[in-house]
Amino acid sequence: FSPERLSGGGTGPLYVKLRRRLEEAVKVGRLKHGDALPPERDIAEFAAVSRVTVRKAIDDLVAEGILVRRHGSGTFVAKPVSKVEQRLSQLTSFTEDMARRGMTARSEWLHKGIHTPSPDEMMILGLAADTRVSRLSRLRIADDQPLAIEHASVSGEFLPDPSVVTTSLYAELEKRQVRPVRAVQRISATNMKEADAGLLGVPVGAAGLSIERISYLGSGRAVEFTRSLYRGDAYDFVAELTIGA
Numbered sequence: 001f002s003p004e005r006l007s008g009g010g011t012g013p014l015y016v017k018l019r020r021r022l023e024e025a026v027k028v029g030r031l032k033h034g035d036a037l038p039p040e041r042d043i044a045e046f047a048a049v050s051r052v053t054v055r056k057a058i059d060d061l062v063a064e065g066i067l068v069r070r071h072g073s074g075t076f077v078a079k080p081v082s083k084v085e086q087r088l089s090q091l092t093s094f095t096e097d098m099a100r101r102g103m104t105a106r107s108e109w110l111h112k113g114i115h116t117p118s119p120d121e122m123m124i125l126g127l128a129a130d131t132r133v134s135r136l137s138r139l140r141i142a143d144d145q146p147l148a149i150e151h152a153s154v155s156g157e158f159l160p161d162p163s164v165v166t167t168s169l170y171a172e173l174e175k176r177q178v179r180p181v182r183a184v185q186r187i188s189a190t191n192m193k194e195a196d197a198g199l200l201g202v203p204v205g206a207a208g209l210s211i212e213r214i215s216y217l218g219s220g221r222a223v224e225f226t227r228s229l230y231r232g233d234a235y236d237f238v239a240e241l242t243i244g245a
Protein backbone atom coordinates (compact mmCIF):
# COMPACT_ATOMS: atom_id res chain seq x y z
CA PHE A 1 0.00 0.00 0.00
CA SER A 2 1.43 3.38 -0.99
CA PRO A 3 -0.98 6.30 -1.01
CA GLU A 4 -0.35 8.78 -3.77
CA ARG A 5 0.49 12.34 -2.99
CA LEU A 6 -2.49 14.03 -1.37
CA SER A 7 -3.46 16.90 -3.61
CA GLY A 8 -4.32 20.30 -2.25
CA GLY A 9 -7.75 20.09 -3.92
CA GLY A 10 -11.03 19.50 -2.11
CA THR A 11 -11.99 20.68 1.30
CA GLY A 12 -11.26 19.47 4.80
CA PRO A 13 -8.07 18.86 6.77
CA LEU A 14 -5.33 16.70 5.27
CA TYR A 15 -5.56 14.04 7.99
CA VAL A 16 -9.25 13.51 7.15
CA LYS A 17 -8.35 12.99 3.50
CA LEU A 18 -5.62 10.55 4.42
CA ARG A 19 -7.98 8.74 6.81
CA ARG A 20 -10.53 8.34 3.99
CA ARG A 21 -7.79 7.12 1.67
CA LEU A 22 -6.76 4.46 4.19
CA GLU A 23 -10.38 3.47 4.86
CA GLU A 24 -10.96 3.10 1.15
CA ALA A 25 -7.84 0.92 0.79
CA VAL A 26 -9.22 -1.43 3.47
CA LYS A 27 -12.68 -1.45 1.90
CA VAL A 28 -11.47 -2.37 -1.58
CA GLY A 29 -9.00 -4.90 -0.19
CA ARG A 30 -5.78 -3.12 -1.17
CA LEU A 31 -5.00 -3.36 2.53
CA LYS A 32 -6.12 -6.78 3.78
CA HIS A 33 -7.26 -7.80 7.23
CA GLY A 34 -4.20 -8.61 9.30
CA ASP A 35 -1.81 -6.67 6.99
CA ALA A 36 0.80 -4.47 8.59
CA LEU A 37 0.61 -0.79 7.73
CA PRO A 38 3.80 0.72 6.30
CA PRO A 39 5.80 2.78 8.82
CA GLU A 40 4.39 6.27 9.49
CA ARG A 41 7.41 7.95 7.93
CA ASP A 42 6.90 6.06 4.64
CA ILE A 43 3.23 6.99 4.50
CA ALA A 44 4.16 10.61 5.23
CA GLU A 45 6.68 10.55 2.39
CA PHE A 46 4.38 8.88 -0.18
CA ALA A 47 1.45 11.13 0.63
CA ALA A 48 3.65 14.22 1.00
CA VAL A 49 2.19 15.14 4.37
CA SER A 50 3.71 15.55 7.82
CA ARG A 51 4.05 12.68 10.29
CA VAL A 52 1.66 14.50 12.62
CA THR A 53 -0.99 14.26 9.89
CA VAL A 54 -0.32 10.54 9.44
CA ARG A 55 -0.44 9.96 13.21
CA LYS A 56 -3.80 11.76 13.46
CA ALA A 57 -5.35 9.77 10.60
CA ILE A 58 -4.12 6.49 12.12
CA ASP A 59 -5.28 7.47 15.65
CA ASP A 60 -8.80 7.99 14.29
CA LEU A 61 -8.82 4.61 12.54
CA VAL A 62 -7.50 2.88 15.66
CA ALA A 63 -10.26 4.51 17.73
CA GLU A 64 -12.81 3.24 15.19
CA GLY A 65 -11.39 -0.27 15.41
CA ILE A 66 -10.39 -0.38 11.73
CA LEU A 67 -6.69 -0.49 12.61
CA VAL A 68 -5.01 -1.95 15.70
CA ARG A 69 -1.70 -0.98 17.27
CA ARG A 70 0.36 -3.81 18.71
CA HIS A 71 3.05 -2.77 21.11
CA GLY A 72 6.47 -3.28 19.61
CA SER A 73 5.26 -4.64 16.28
CA GLY A 74 3.39 -1.80 14.58
CA THR A 75 -0.07 -1.02 13.23
CA PHE A 76 -2.26 -3.59 11.49
CA VAL A 77 -5.58 -3.79 9.71
CA ALA A 78 -8.02 -5.27 12.25
CA LYS A 79 -9.51 -8.69 11.53
CA PRO A 80 -13.28 -9.07 11.78
CA VAL A 81 -13.85 -11.35 14.74
CA SER A 82 -16.03 -14.45 14.52
CA LYS A 83 -18.41 -14.72 17.44
CA VAL A 84 -18.14 -17.51 19.96
CA GLU A 85 -21.36 -18.76 21.54
CA GLN A 86 -20.71 -20.14 24.98
CA ARG A 87 -23.19 -22.11 27.08
CA LEU A 88 -23.32 -20.90 30.62
CA SER A 89 -24.46 -24.16 32.18
CA GLN A 90 -21.31 -26.20 31.59
CA LEU A 91 -18.09 -26.18 33.53
CA THR A 92 -15.55 -26.36 30.73
CA SER A 93 -12.10 -24.94 30.02
CA PHE A 94 -11.10 -22.53 27.30
CA THR A 95 -9.03 -25.21 25.56
CA GLU A 96 -12.00 -27.62 25.52
CA ASP A 97 -14.43 -24.92 24.37
CA MET A 98 -12.25 -24.00 21.42
CA ALA A 99 -11.44 -27.62 20.49
CA ARG A 100 -15.17 -28.35 20.35
CA ARG A 101 -15.48 -25.59 17.77
CA GLY A 102 -12.59 -26.93 15.74
CA MET A 103 -10.42 -23.99 16.76
CA THR A 104 -6.91 -24.16 18.18
CA ALA A 105 -6.42 -22.53 21.56
CA ARG A 106 -3.12 -20.97 22.45
CA SER A 107 -1.89 -18.71 25.24
CA GLU A 108 0.55 -15.87 25.42
CA TRP A 109 1.87 -15.89 28.96
CA LEU A 110 1.85 -12.60 30.84
CA HIS A 111 2.85 -14.03 34.21
CA LYS A 112 3.38 -17.37 35.91
CA GLY A 113 4.54 -17.53 39.53
CA ILE A 114 4.10 -18.74 43.07
CA HIS A 115 3.18 -16.15 45.70
CA THR A 116 1.93 -15.61 49.23
CA PRO A 117 -1.84 -15.18 48.92
CA SER A 118 -3.47 -11.74 48.87
CA PRO A 119 -6.33 -11.12 51.35
CA ASP A 120 -8.84 -11.77 48.50
CA GLU A 121 -7.17 -15.06 47.59
CA MET A 122 -7.07 -16.09 51.27
CA MET A 123 -10.79 -15.44 51.68
CA ILE A 124 -11.95 -16.88 48.37
CA LEU A 125 -9.70 -19.93 48.24
CA GLY A 126 -9.80 -20.51 52.00
CA LEU A 127 -6.02 -20.20 52.38
CA ALA A 128 -3.95 -19.46 55.50
CA ALA A 129 -1.45 -16.58 55.38
CA ASP A 130 1.56 -18.91 55.41
CA THR A 131 0.46 -20.96 52.38
CA ARG A 132 1.18 -20.40 48.70
CA VAL A 133 -0.87 -19.59 45.65
CA SER A 134 0.00 -20.12 41.97
CA ARG A 135 -0.86 -17.19 39.71
CA LEU A 136 -1.23 -17.60 35.96
CA SER A 137 -1.96 -14.64 33.71
CA ARG A 138 -2.34 -15.06 29.99
CA LEU A 139 -3.80 -13.77 26.81
CA ARG A 140 -6.09 -16.46 25.43
CA ILE A 141 -6.03 -16.82 21.68
CA ALA A 142 -8.14 -18.95 19.34
CA ASP A 143 -6.99 -19.38 15.74
CA ASP A 144 -4.70 -16.37 16.11
CA GLN A 145 -7.52 -14.16 17.38
CA PRO A 146 -7.01 -12.82 20.93
CA LEU A 147 -10.30 -13.37 22.80
CA ALA A 148 -9.67 -12.87 26.50
CA ILE A 149 -7.20 -11.97 29.22
CA GLU A 150 -7.25 -14.33 32.19
CA HIS A 151 -5.73 -14.05 35.66
CA ALA A 152 -6.07 -17.34 37.53
CA SER A 153 -5.15 -18.01 41.15
CA VAL A 154 -4.91 -21.65 42.18
CA SER A 155 -4.23 -22.89 45.69
CA GLY A 156 -0.57 -24.04 45.93
CA GLU A 157 -1.80 -27.28 47.45
CA PHE A 158 -3.35 -28.25 44.11
CA LEU A 159 -0.75 -26.66 41.85
CA PRO A 160 2.58 -26.22 43.65
CA ASP A 161 4.51 -25.38 40.48
CA PRO A 162 2.67 -23.21 37.93
CA SER A 163 5.47 -23.61 35.38
CA VAL A 164 4.08 -27.07 34.50
CA VAL A 165 1.05 -25.41 32.87
CA THR A 166 1.90 -24.78 29.25
CA THR A 167 -1.45 -25.17 27.52
CA SER A 168 -4.49 -26.18 29.61
CA LEU A 169 -4.75 -25.45 33.33
CA TYR A 170 -7.71 -27.81 33.70
CA ALA A 171 -5.85 -30.63 31.92
CA GLU A 172 -2.88 -30.11 34.26
CA LEU A 173 -5.17 -30.23 37.34
CA GLU A 174 -6.89 -33.34 35.95
CA LYS A 175 -3.47 -35.06 35.76
CA ARG A 176 -3.20 -34.45 39.50
CA GLN A 177 -6.74 -35.77 39.99
CA VAL A 178 -7.94 -32.31 40.93
CA ARG A 179 -11.38 -32.09 39.34
CA PRO A 180 -13.53 -29.01 39.86
CA VAL A 181 -17.16 -30.15 39.69
CA ARG A 182 -18.96 -26.87 40.30
CA ALA A 183 -18.27 -23.21 39.70
CA VAL A 184 -19.86 -19.88 40.45
CA GLN A 185 -19.45 -17.24 37.79
CA ARG A 186 -20.17 -13.53 37.80
CA ILE A 187 -20.36 -11.57 34.54
CA SER A 188 -20.38 -7.80 34.39
CA ALA A 189 -20.04 -5.17 31.70
CA THR A 190 -16.94 -3.05 31.40
CA ASN A 191 -15.08 -0.75 29.04
CA MET A 192 -11.57 -1.69 28.03
CA LYS A 193 -8.68 0.26 29.49
CA GLU A 194 -5.66 1.03 27.34
CA ALA A 195 -3.35 -1.85 28.33
CA ASP A 196 -6.06 -4.53 28.01
CA ALA A 197 -7.42 -3.05 24.76
CA GLY A 198 -3.86 -3.14 23.35
CA LEU A 199 -3.47 -6.84 24.17
CA LEU A 200 -6.89 -7.76 22.77
CA GLY A 201 -6.51 -5.60 19.67
CA VAL A 202 -9.62 -3.48 20.23
CA PRO A 203 -10.03 0.28 20.59
CA VAL A 204 -9.71 1.81 24.07
CA GLY A 205 -13.17 1.96 25.65
CA ALA A 206 -14.52 -0.99 23.61
CA ALA A 207 -17.13 -3.17 25.32
CA GLY A 208 -15.80 -6.00 27.44
CA LEU A 209 -17.21 -8.70 29.68
CA SER A 210 -15.55 -9.02 33.02
CA ILE A 211 -15.96 -12.57 34.33
CA GLU A 212 -15.02 -14.03 37.69
CA ARG A 213 -15.11 -17.75 38.29
CA ILE A 214 -14.59 -19.66 41.51
CA SER A 215 -14.53 -23.40 41.01
CA TYR A 216 -14.91 -26.06 43.67
CA LEU A 217 -14.08 -29.71 44.24
CA GLY A 218 -16.78 -32.21 45.22
CA SER A 219 -15.58 -31.77 48.82
CA GLY A 220 -16.49 -28.08 48.67
CA ARG A 221 -12.87 -26.82 48.64
CA ALA A 222 -12.25 -23.90 46.28
CA VAL A 223 -9.62 -24.70 43.64
CA GLU A 224 -9.46 -21.71 41.36
CA PHE A 225 -10.31 -18.04 41.44
CA THR A 226 -10.09 -16.57 37.95
CA ARG A 227 -10.74 -13.04 36.77
CA SER A 228 -11.05 -12.64 33.03
CA LEU A 229 -11.79 -9.97 30.51
CA TYR A 230 -13.49 -11.12 27.32
CA ARG A 231 -13.95 -9.14 24.13
CA GLY A 232 -17.57 -7.99 24.08
CA ASP A 233 -17.67 -8.28 20.29
CA ALA A 234 -16.45 -11.88 20.32
CA TYR A 235 -18.61 -13.61 22.91
CA ASP A 236 -22.26 -14.48 23.37
CA PHE A 237 -23.03 -16.24 26.63
CA VAL A 238 -26.15 -18.36 26.37
CA ALA A 239 -28.05 -19.83 29.33
CA GLU A 240 -31.02 -22.15 29.44
CA LEU A 241 -33.72 -20.97 31.81
CA THR A 242 -36.25 -23.25 33.47
CA ILE A 243 -39.38 -22.31 35.35
CA GLY A 244 -38.99 -22.16 39.17
CA ALA A 245 -40.56 -24.99 41.22
Ligand code: 16G
Nearest residue numbers: 093094095168169170171211213226
Ligand atom coordinates in the same frame (compact mmCIF):
# COMPACT_ATOMS: atom_id res chain seq x y z
C1 16G B 1 -12.02 -20.85 31.18
C2 16G B 1 -12.45 -20.34 32.54
C3 16G B 1 -11.30 -20.17 33.49
C4 16G B 1 -10.41 -21.40 33.50
C5 16G B 1 -9.96 -21.74 32.10
C6 16G B 1 -9.11 -22.98 32.04
C7 16G B 1 -14.30 -18.79 31.91
C8 16G B 1 -14.89 -17.48 32.09
N1 16G B 1 -13.14 -19.06 32.50
O1 16G B 1 -11.42 -19.84 30.43
O2 16G B 1 -11.82 -19.95 34.78
O3 16G B 1 -9.27 -21.17 34.31
O4 16G B 1 -11.11 -21.94 31.29
O5 16G B 1 -8.72 -23.15 30.69
O6 16G B 1 -14.87 -19.62 31.27
P1 16G B 1 -7.54 -24.08 30.20
O7 16G B 1 -7.75 -25.42 30.82
O8 16G B 1 -7.63 -24.06 28.75
O9 16G B 1 -6.26 -23.47 30.73
